[in-house]
Structures are given as structure tokens and as C-alpha cells.
Amino acid sequence: MGRQSAGINPSPASLSAAGIDFALIGHQVSWERIVFLTNRMRREEGLDGLPLSSIRPMFRHIPPRPLFGIELMSATGETVRGVYIETFIAPDECDPAHLYPNIARVKEACAIAARLGAPITALGGLTSIVLETGASSLKQIGQHYFTTGNTLTAAFVANSIEDACRKSGRSLSEATLLVIGSTGDIGSACVRWFTHRVKKILLHARQPGPLRAQADALQSDGQPAIVAPGGKPISWSTDLKTLLPQASIVIAAASTTIDPAYGTLLPDDAIVCDAGYPANIGKTFTPRSPVFPGGLGVLPNDFTTDPAWFRPFYRLAGPRQVHGCLLEAVVLALEKKASAYSSGRGHITIAAMEDIFGLAARHGITPAMLFRPTETNPIYEHY
Amino acid sequence: MNLNIHHMHSTETTPAIPGSQDSAILRASAILPTQHSVITDILSQAITGELIGMSNFASLTEAIDDVHEKMEAVEHANCERGHAEGFIRIAQQFGITPRINTDGYYWKAVRDCFLSYCRRKDFIGCLVIQEVMLECFAVSMYNDVGHALPGEIGRLFLAISEEEREHIEHSIDLLRSEMDKDPQAFIEKIKSIHFDCMTILAEWTAATDVRGHCGVCKGKCMKESLHEVLLDVATLRGNAMNLYMRTLDRIGLPAQKTLQWVVSLPV
Numbered sequence: 329m330g331r332q333s334a335g336i337n338p339s340p341a342s343l344s345a346a347g348i349d350f351a352l353i354g355h356q357v358s359w360e361r362i363v364f365l366t367n368r369m370r371r372e373e374g375l376d377g378l379p380l381s382s383i384r385p386m387f388r389h390i391p392p393r394p395l396f397g398i399e400l401m402s403a404t405g406e407t408v409r410g411v412y413i414e415t416f417i418a419p420d421e422c423d424p425a426h427l428y429p430n431i432a433r434v435k436e437a438c439a440i441a442a443r444l445g446a447p448i449t450a451l452g453g454l455t456s457i458v459l460e461t462g463a464s465s466l467k468q469i470g471q472h473y474f475t476t477g478n479t480l481t482a483a484f485v486a487n488s489i490e491d492a493c494r495k496s497g498r499s500l501s502e503a504t505l506l507v508i509g510s511t512g513d514i515g516s517a518c519v520r521w522f523t524h525r526v527k528k529i530l531l532h533a534r535q536p537g538p539l540r541a542q543a544d545a546l547q548s549d550g551q552p553a554i555v556a557p558g559g560k561p562i563s564w565s566t567d568l569k570t571l572l573p574q575a576s577i578v579i580a581a582a583s584t585t586i587d588p589a590y591g592t593l594l595p596d597d598a599i600v601c602d603a604g605y606p607a608n609i610g611k612t613f614t615p616r617s618p619v620f621p622g623g624l625g626v627l628p629n630d631f632t633t634d635p636a637w638f639r640p641f642y643r644l645a646g647p648r649q650v651h652g653c654l655l656e657a658v659v660l661a662l663e664k665k666a667s668a669y670s671s672g673r674g675h676i677t678i679a680a681m682e683d684i685f686g687l688a689a690r691h692g693i694t695p696a697m698l699f700r701p702t703e704t705n706p707i708y709e710h711y
Numbered sequence: 712m713n714l715n716i717h718h719m720h721s722t723e724t725t726p727a728i729p730g731s732q733d734s735a736i737l738r739a740s741a742i743l744p745t746q747h748s749v750i751t752d753i754l755s756q757a758i759t760g761e762l763i764g765m766s767n768f769a770s771l772t773e774a775i776d777d778v779h780e781k782m783e784a785v786e787h788a789n790c791e792r793g794h795a796e797g798f799i800r801i802a803q804q805f806g807i808t809p810r811i812n813t814d815g816y817y818w819k820a821v822r823d824c825f826l827s828y829c830r831r832k833d834f835i836g837c838l839v840i841q842e843v844m845l846e847c848f849a850v851s852m853y854n855d856v857g858h859a860l861p862g863e864i865g866r867l868f869l870a871i872s873e874e875e876r877e878h879i880e881h882s883i884d885l886l887r888s889e890m891d892k893d894p895q896a897f898i899e900k901i902k903s904i905h906f907d908c909m910t911i912l913a914e915w916t917a918a919t920d921v922r923g924h925c926g927v928c929k930g931k932c933m934k935e936s937l938h939e940v941l942l943d944v945a946t947l948r949g950n951a952m953n954l955y956m957r958t959l960d961r962i963g964l965p966a967q968k969t970l971q972w973v974v975s976l977p978v
Binding site: 373390393 | 918945946948949950952953956957960966967969970971972973974975978
């Protein structure tokens with residue numbers, strides 16, 4: 329992996345001296361974690377913590393910057409080092425109204441990753457909007473490549489769904505799959521993957537045009553599909569109530585607000601997987617069946633951060649769990665195959681999913697099982 | 712030091728103030744009555760700050776041996792004097808009487824902080840305080856104020872903001888090469904200067920007037936009236952800190968550490 333001198337100085341001196349193998353660009357979805365981070369830094373300086381009301385006004389003025397180094401070892405014993413770059417997109421500014429300022433922040437973070445010499449950089453969560461909105465120039469800066477990481481995320485989602493079906497004794501071939509956000513990058517990849525693997529696919533998206541085209545393509549491929557809203561008024565596109573009662577599996581691959589009343593429309597035993605970061609289906613949607621976070625992978629060994637006190641900053645429900653989009657860059661770094669592996673929208677192929685999944689498996693990176701938090705079990709109950 | 716601007720003498724670089732009392736009244740009519748007080752305070756802070764900058768650069772000539780840097784410091788001092796005069800002139804044009812008090816709490820603290828480094832002949836310390844910390848605040852705040860204030864006053868703030876930006880540029884290469892000599896020692900040094908000086912600026916721009924009245928605003932703290940010109944202190948401070956962090960990034964200081972320093976300032 330190419331080692332280049334850094335033009336911007338990340339925190340750990342060791343990183344700038346030796347170069348890095350990958351970078352991860354991210355953002356925060358909760359103020360609680362930001363309060364934690366800020367006050368952890370203040371305590372390092374011997375100061376008291378601040379309340380959110382004092383932290384919130386300053387947060388949105390912080391320019392994107394590398395926060396900490398990451399080091400991890402694969403199952404084959406190979407070690408790669410990277411850096412986490414925070415965009416400082418505010419949790420309450422992830423909506424389309426802030427699209428252009430957010431894109432500017434992501435572009436700045438990409439430029440930092442390139443200056444730091446990261447051969448491959450993953451754009452986590454919302455930050456992938458830059459690549460998905462067709463800014464082809466951001467597939468790479470010089471010899472530094474960017475990936476949305478959506479291919480491995482989609483592969484993990486698909487594998488987790490299949491695993492959940494097996495473990496719950498259900499026949500995938502008899503299942504009816506509803507993909508919310510079916511025309512998006514991860515959604516369309518899931519549709520592609522499950523075509524001919526499930527009995528029926530239900531498509532849901534905001535825009536009727538792309539949705540109809542997707543349905544036409546599916547039906548010409550021989551996959552029974554039910555289309556909504558089918559070219560009718562745009563308001564249909566967010567109306568899930570005709571689809572939810574028929575679904576035995578739901579993949580939420582796009583951020584959407586679902587009427588809380590729709591929670592009762594889903595069959596009790598439906599498998600619901602939310603593939604988004606931030607969570608796609610809001611807290612208001614509470615079906616009788618649990619909603620599982622999807623698209624996560626598990627590392628063979630825990631990773632370390634530099635400074636070490638940043639480790640709790642990235643903490644998911646299960647041990648050694650990491651978002652698939654970030655792991656795609658790690659896998660490409662381990663394989664020394666820096667490329668814009670996932671870019672644009674709707675280009676993820678089954679072959680690409682199988683390839684990156686296989687590469688991840690070679691390094692001991694496996695999909696996380698679907699799980700759910702419970703009030704009584706702080707560890708989380710596996711499906 | 713309290714100055715009455717009407718006693719200041721014009722020099723060859725401070726041309727006589729054009730316009731009659733009538734034109735001052737005409738110009739002042741462009742300012743809403745509700746804005747008069749806060750614009751007076753903004754100009755008071757700007758003039759006082761420029762005079763502190765002028766004094767700092769003048770003092771700097773005693774802290775450096777290099778004759779070229781010495782001459783440049785004099786030039787910068789003169790530049791700050793010109794800015795102060797520009798603000799004074801526009802205040803008069805608009806019939807505004809600013810309060811200039813270089814002994815006001817925060818500005819005196821800034822000056823004392825600078826002089827403490829100056830007395831030690833710590834050229835790098837002086838440069839960081841004046842050309843990084845103070846100029847970042849000046850460039851950013853003048854830019855925000857310039858876009859918020861009407862007509863000529865706004866344009867003057869924007870023009871001076873651009874000129875102050877050159878001072879920042881002047882320091883970056885020099886500080887970068889200084890860091891290359893001994894990065895760890897440089898980081899520790901900048902951290903120490905940061906908490907010495909930026910703490911004062913952070914208190915000055917805190918949500919409330921934490922140290923009591925600043926001694927420059929004419930009435931109540933102007934932070935309470937900034938909304939009259941569609942400004943707020945959180946945004947002014949946030950943008951200034953943003954430019955400060957970006958400047959430290961360009962010098963090559965560790966991005967995570969400088970963030971830690973900034974979030975550790977008083978709010």
C-alpha cells in the first residue's frame with residue numbers, strides 16, 4: 329500500500345510518520361455521542377464537562393478533521409492502519425435542506441483523506457451522498473480512491489436476511505420481500521440479489537418513474553413484483569400501507585418516515601432489517617416484530633485507536649461490530665486493491681457483492697447476525 | 712486609555728473627514744434607530760482592537776533582531792493604524808461617537824498577554840498571538856459584520872477583513888518552518904499560547920459577559936443587541952474559531968489536538 333507524506337497532520341504522530349492504508353469519513357447521528365466526545369476531550373485537559381446547550385453552538389462551526397488513528401489486524405495476521413475523519417455534520421442537519429453545505433463538508437473531508445495519503449477511503453452513512461449524487465470526480469483524487477462501501481453493506485444485509493431465515497426455519501423461496509428505497513444504491517442491490525431467491529418482491533420508493541422502470545425490468549426478468557405507486561400521484565410513493573401487510577421480510581434501505589399506525593400492518597413474524605445509518609425507519613415505526621440493524625460486519629479482532637481514549641467513540645451494539653460501508657475500505661486496504669469499488673447509484677452487481685463478501689471472509693470479517701436490543705438484556709438478543 | 716476621537720489629529724495617512732454635518736445626518740438615516748447603539752459598540756470594539764494590534768506590532772519591533780522583520784512590523788503597525796482611522800472616519804461620517812478604551816478588560820488582557828511574550832523576546836509567541844489568533848478573529852468577525860451592516864460601513868469592514876487576511880498569510884510559512892524544526896516542542900508552545908490568549912478571546916465572545924462589563928460597549932453588553940443587525944455572538948465566535956482551526960491546520964498542527972484545545976475554551 330502506498331505510503332505518502334501527510335499534508336495535514338492527524339493527531340497521532342505515528343500515523344503521519346508512517347503513512348496510512350485507509351481512511352474512514354463519518355458523521356454523528358446523536359448529540360449524546362458528541363457530548364461524550366467533547367467532554368472526554370475536556371477531561372483530558374482537566375476541565376469539567378459541558379452541557380449540550382453549550383456544545384451545540386460550537387459543533388457546527390468545526391471544520392472537518394482527522395480525529396484518531398485506527399489499527400486492526402485481520403484473521404491472516406496482516407495489520408492495516410487508518411484514520412477516522414469526522415465531517416462535523418450536525419445530527420439535526422442530515423436532512424435534504426442541508427444537502428449542499430453537507431456535500432461541501434464531505435468534499436473537504438475527502439481532500440483531507442487524499443492529503444493524508446489514504447489510498448482508499450470509505451464514505452460512511454450520509455457522507456456517501458457525494459458519490460451517489462454522481463460527482464464522478466470524487467471517485468478519486470490523484471491516486472486516492474473513494475468508495476461508498478455500499479457493496480459490502482448490501483452483501484451483509486442480504487447474508488444476514490438469509491441467515492435469519494435459516495435460523496428461524498423459514499423458506500426464503502416462499503418469502504415476500506419488501507424493499508423500502510428499492511431504487512437506491514443499497515436497495516437496488518438487495519432487489520437484484522433476492523430476485524429469483526424469494527417468491528415475490530415488493531418495491532417502494534419516493535419517485536414513481538424510477539420505481540416503474542425498476543418494476544418493468546424485474547417483471548421482464550420473470551420476477552413477480554407488485555408495484556407501488558405505479559406512476560400514480562407522487563404521494564403514493566410514501567404510502568406503504570398497501571405493501572406492509574403482504575411482506576414477510578422488510579429491508580429499509582432509504583430514510584423514510586412511516587406512519588406510526590402502520591406498525592400494526594406488518595405480520596407479527598416479519599423480519600425487519602434497517603440497513604441505514606442514520607436509522608432509516610424512524611423511532612416512531614414500531615411494528616410488533618423487532619427492527620434489526622443490518623449491514624454490519626464483525627471483525628476477527630478488536631481494533632485499537634490512537635489516542636486510545638477514542639475507542640468508545642465508535643461503539644455498536646455487538647462486540648467488534650463495524651458498519652459494512654467502513655469495512656469495505658478496510659477489506660480493500662487489506663487486499664491492497666484501492667479502487668472506487670462502490671460509486672454512483674444502482675451499479676452494484678451480484679458478482680461485486682460476492683467478490684467483496686469473499687474478500688472480507690478471507691480476512692475473518694463476517695456479517696453480524698441480526699439482533700435486537702431488549703430492555704432486560706443489555707447485551708442484545710440475537711435473532 | 713480612553714480616547715475621545717474628536718481629539719485625534721489627522722496625518723498625511725489620515726485625510727480630513729469629508730462631508731458636512733448634514734451629510735452625516737443623511738448617512739445616519741441609513742441606520743435604523745434600533746441599530747445605532749449596536750453599530751456604535753461594534754465600531755468601538757473594532758477601533759479598540761485595531762489600536763491594540765497597532766501597539767502590538769509596534770512593540771514587536773523591540774522583540775526581533777532581524778531588520779527586515781522589524782521594518783515589516785512597523786509597516787503592519789501602520790496598517791493597523793490605518794484601519795483604526797478608517798473605522799473612526801466612518802463613525803464620524805455616520806454621526807456615531809464610538810468609545811475607544813484600550814484599558815477595557817478584554818483588550819487590556821490581550822495587550823498584557825502579548826507584552827508578556829514581547830518582554831521575553833519571544834518572536835514566535837508574539838507572531839502567533841497577533842497574526843494568527845487576533846487576526847483570525849478580525850478577519851472572520853469583520854467579514855460577518857461586513858455582510859450584516861448596511862452600505863459603506865459594511866463595505867469598509869469587508870475591505871479591512873481582506874487586508875487583515877494578508878497578515879495571517881504572512882505568518883503561516885514562517886510558523887510552518889518553525890514547527891518543522893521541533894514539532895513536539897512547537898505543539899507544546901502553541902498550546903501554551905493558545906490557553907494564554909485564546910482564553911481571553913473566548914471569554915470576550917462567550918454567551919454571556921463572564922467578566923462583567925468589557926469597558927468598551929457604551930451601554931449594556933452588545934451581545935444582547937447583535938440581533939438588531941441580524942448577527943449573534945455564537946455565529947461570530949464559531950466562524951472565528953473555524954478560521955483559527957483552519958489556520959492551525961495549515962501550519963501543520965495536529966488537527967485532533969487543536970480541536971481539543973478549542974473545545975476546552977470557556978463558553
